[in-house]
Amino acid sequence: xxxxxxxxxxxxxxxxxxxxxxxxxxxxxxxxxxxxxxxxxxxxxxxxxxxxxxxxxxxxxxxxxxxxxxxxxxxxxxxxxxxxxxxxxxxxxxxxxxxxxxxxxxxxxxxxxxxxxxxxxxxxxxxxxxxxxxxxxxxxxxxxxxxxxxxxxxxxxxxxxxxxxxxxxxxxxxxxxxxxxxxxxxxxxxxxxxxxxxxxxxxxxxxxxxxxxxxxxxxxxxxxxxxxxxxxxxxxxxxxxxxxxxxxxxxxxxxxxxxxxxxxxxxxxxxxxxxxxxxxxxxxxxxxxxxxxxxxxxxxxxxxxxxxxxxxxxxxxxxxxxxxxxxxxxxxxxxxxxxxxxxxxxxxxxxxxxxxx
Amino acid sequence: xxxxxxxxxxxxxxxxxxxxxxxxxxxxxxxxxxxxxxxxxxxxxxxxxxxxxxxxxxxxxxxxxxxxxxxxxxxxxxxxxxxxxxxxxxxxxxxxxxxxxxxxxxxxxxxxxxxxxxxxxxxxxxxxxxxxxxxxxxxxxxxxxxxxxxxxxxxxxxxxxxxxxxxxxxxxxxxxxxxxxxxxxxxxxxxxxxxxxxxxxxxxxxxxxxxxxxxxxxxxxxxxxxxxxxxxxxxxxxxxxxxxxxxxxxxxxx
Numbered sequence: 001x002x003x004x005x006x007x008x009x010x011x012x013x014x015x016x017x018x019x020x021x022x023x024x025x026x027x028x029x030x031x032x033x034x035x036x037x038x039x040x041x042x043x044x045x046x047x048x049x050x051x052x053x054x055x056x057x058x059x060x061x062x063x064x065x066x067x068x069x070x071x072x073x074x075x076x077x078x079x080x081x082x083x084x085x086x087x088x089x090x091x092x093x094x095x096x097x098x099x100x101x102x103x104x105x106x107x108x109x110x111x112x113x114x115x116x117x118x119x120x121x122x123x124x125x126x127x128x129x130x131x132x133x134x135x136x137x138x139x140x141x142x143x144x145x146x147x148x149x150x151x152x153x154x155x156x157x158x159x160x161x162x163x164x165x166x167x168x169x170x171x172x173x174x175x176x177x178x179x180x181x182x183x184x185x186x187x188x189x190x191x192x193x194x195x196x197x198x199x200x201x202x203x204x205x206x207x208x209x210x211x212x213x214x215x216x217x218x219x220x221x222x223x224x225x226x227x228x229x230x231x232x233x234x235x236x237x238x239x240x241x242x243x244x245x246x247x248x249x250x251x252x253x254x255x256x257x258x259x260x261x262x263x264x265x266x267x268x269x270x271x272x273x274x275x276x277x278x279x280x281x282x283x284x285x286x287x288x289x290x291x292x293x294x295x296x297x298x299x300x301x302x303x304x305x306x307x308x309x310x311x312x313x314x315x316x317x318x319x320x321x322x323x324x325x326x327x328x329x330x331x332x333x334x335x336x337x338x339x340x341x342x343x344x345x346x347x348x349x350x351x352x353x354x355x356x357x
Numbered sequence: 358x359x360x361x362x363x364x365x366x367x368x369x370x371x372x373x374x375x376x377x378x379x380x381x382x383x384x385x386x387x388x389x390x391x392x393x394x395x396x397x398x399x400x401x402x403x404x405x406x407x408x409x410x411x412x413x414x415x416x417x418x419x420x421x422x423x424x425x426x427x428x429x430x431x432x433x434x435x436x437x438x439x440x441x442x443x444x445x446x447x448x449x450x451x452x453x454x455x456x457x458x459x460x461x462x463x464x465x466x467x468x469x470x471x472x473x474x475x476x477x478x479x480x481x482x483x484x485x486x487x488x489x490x491x492x493x494x495x496x497x498x499x500x501x502x503x504x505x506x507x508x509x510x511x512x513x514x515x516x517x518x519x520x521x522x523x524x525x526x527x528x529x530x531x532x533x534x535x536x537x538x539x540x541x542x543x544x545x546x547x548x549x550x551x552x553x554x555x556x557x558x559x560x561x562x563x564x565x566x567x568x569x570x571x572x573x574x575x576x577x578x579x580x581x582x583x584x585x586x587x588x589x590x591x592x593x594x595x596x597x598x599x600x601x602x603x604x605x606x607x608x609x610x611x
Contacts, residue, residue: 009474012486016450016470019487107444237463241455244443250408252509253431253459297489298445301463 023302026295030309034089037316042081044323049073058082087213087277088319088333089312090221092284094274096311097225098267099285100292100303101232104239105263106169112286113271117154117179119282122275124183124190125150127202131194143205147276154179155268162260208281208334210319217277224273228266229308235263236300243298281334283341284311294348314341359384359512359545360405364413367397367404374400375411376569382513387539387546389556391580392566393590398549399439401566402515405547406434417513431459435506439517441498443490449501450486453477456508476507480534495522499531507538514538516548520555528552532559557581557603565589578603587611 042054049057056067057077095113102111113119125146129135137145154176161167161175187206191199238259241249246256275281288311292303318336325331360382367375375397382388390398404411407422407430415422417433435456443452450473457469465473477483480500485493490501499519506514516535520528536559538544550556556563557577565573565580567589573580581603586594595606 009471009478009483012450012474012483013470015487016448019448104445107442109444234463237458240447240451241458243445243447244441244452244455245438247403247408247438248436248441248455250427251406251431251434251436251515252455253426253428255427293445297451298443298447299451 023296023299023306027302027306027309030306030313034309034313034316037313037320038082038085038089041085041316041320042077044320045076045081046328047072047076049076053077083213083215083218084210085316085319086218087221088210088315090218090225091210091274091278091281092288092312092315093308094221094225094270094311095281095285095315096288096292097229097232097304097308098270099311100289100300100307101239101263101267102285103289104243104300104303105260105267106173107243107245108169108173109290110286111173111176113267113275114280114282114285115173115180116158116176117183118151118176118268118271119275119280120180120183120187121154122147122151122272123202123206123280124187125153126205126276126279127187127190130201130205131190131198144276147205147279148272150183151272151275152268154183155264155272159261159264159268162264163257204332205279206334207332208275208279208337209332210278211330212277221273221277224270228270229304232263232266233301233304235259236304239263239300240298243300279334281315281337283337284315287341287345288314290345291348358382358416359418361416362405362413365401365404365411365415366413367400367409367411374569375404378413378569378571380564380571380574382545382547384512384545385539385543386561387536387559388548388562388564389560390547390549390564390566391551391553391556395568396566396589397569398566399517400569402436402517402547402549405513405515406430406436408436428459431509431511433511434513434515435509435511437499437502437506437514437516437519439519439521441502446489446491448487449482449490449493450474450477452490452501453504453508456505459509472510473504473508476504477501479507480504496524496527499523499527503531503534511544513545513547516546516550518549518551520550520552528555535559553581553586554604557605581605 039051039054043049043051053069053073054077056069057073060067060069060074061078099112102116103109126143129143129146135142135146136149157179158172158176162172191202238254241252241254242256249256289303289307292307292310296302296306315337318340319333321340322331322333322336358381362378362380365375365378378401390401392398400409403409417430422430453473453476454465454469457465457473461469477486480503482497482500482504490498499522520531523531532555535546539546560577562575563577563580564571565585572589573585581596583594583596586592591611593608593611595608597604597606
């Protein structure tokens, strides 16, 4: 068998290093693009601002009184536009990351927070709060609290199923799809008996929105990302092995059940903490990991950060279109992610048919 | 002994798949586990490194496997699955590097990459190093997974029906390679295999299983007897000696 090998190990190693370098470059480019798009996106709106004014206002927000910026620019950027943009980016980051983790755990490119029913669970929780006024928290946290609990209940059911001996990843995904239908039907039932106003509010929540962005919400999501991301990244190489099957992963020294539980809990927590603030933003959790794998391959040590940043970037782009396309009407972000994502996604799948379908 | 197994029992629900199996393995030995479908071959292989959790005692070297951490076992025993899968695009080199995970949990050093490249060279798959694993043929994929097991640098390699998806040429070259690894690296191999003639030709020892029990074990000529094969498989055979090796010719199903 040795006779077949002619390539020089040294040159393979150099090529491999270059491949790794390209992956790191891709992540760096995404990061830079996000910083750039924050500025560009902040100029869009009724009050015209230049990119320079926007960045100066942002720097002034971080280091007060460093630059001279008009009060209007500071107020518009820091209190109106930036919260919306940051909520969009962080939501995209979280959804992109949790989608990549869920696809890895379930070894299935169809897995996402949406197809696992987690978003629908959140939607049902929110619908109970909106239609019945019942929930675990009061005041402005009524809907958010319920949505969070709804998402977690769905995750716990899937987790309980996954901890049962002999459960396959396929049956976990099927259970998630079944739960998605159950929660969607329950939400529709609530809407059917609700008054027009409440029903409209539920519909609005279900298609997702960045309109109620505040720095408090952003901080809450940022804290969850800051806690979950390092742990997910630490487990990313184990995820690479779990993708090749439980038996192989176990034979490489991984406690598969425990690792799957940790990853699933973190990905669910991440999703729940985002959708409870933004409503159901579909597609990012599905499309960002796919696009990332098509570009840089399937190594989760790189896929997780890249899919997170790509998710943030995609959501930010979708938001720009949502704001500008029918100006002054702002379209819900959930609609835009689907309208923009689907054609792009189909194009990539058709272009790289043999990649992994 | 590098592996000593006593009273190994494994049940799915309450149905016993393995019953009271005893087994020992010496360094540098190639052992084939044969038997009809459902005999418990694959289950036995998976119990050895605790992919499945059986009852009974397993000693790896002098240590009790049940008291060892998974990573510790992974440094002693590698495993080649029957149907290697990967749904996501992964290069061949990255796949082989997975074998270094028990030694380097997150970041692979130059040393890890060198070891992966050397085992790829041994298996003749260096030319595909940066190709997507999913684009390779079944035979090439099998070689990649064996390269991964070699890169894992263990004393024992378990293989679950490694020849099942290969043509005759690749079956023979794989067996020659395993024999070479056993002889030159003092690694021991245990494999579940269906082909009785190939197992007899290349193995130091055969273990014949039926209904979760070992019904015969020893040198190929002592295991591949008319009576044993009739008991286990329910078929009539003719046993012949060719080039000093035992061969069987299947005649009819009984």
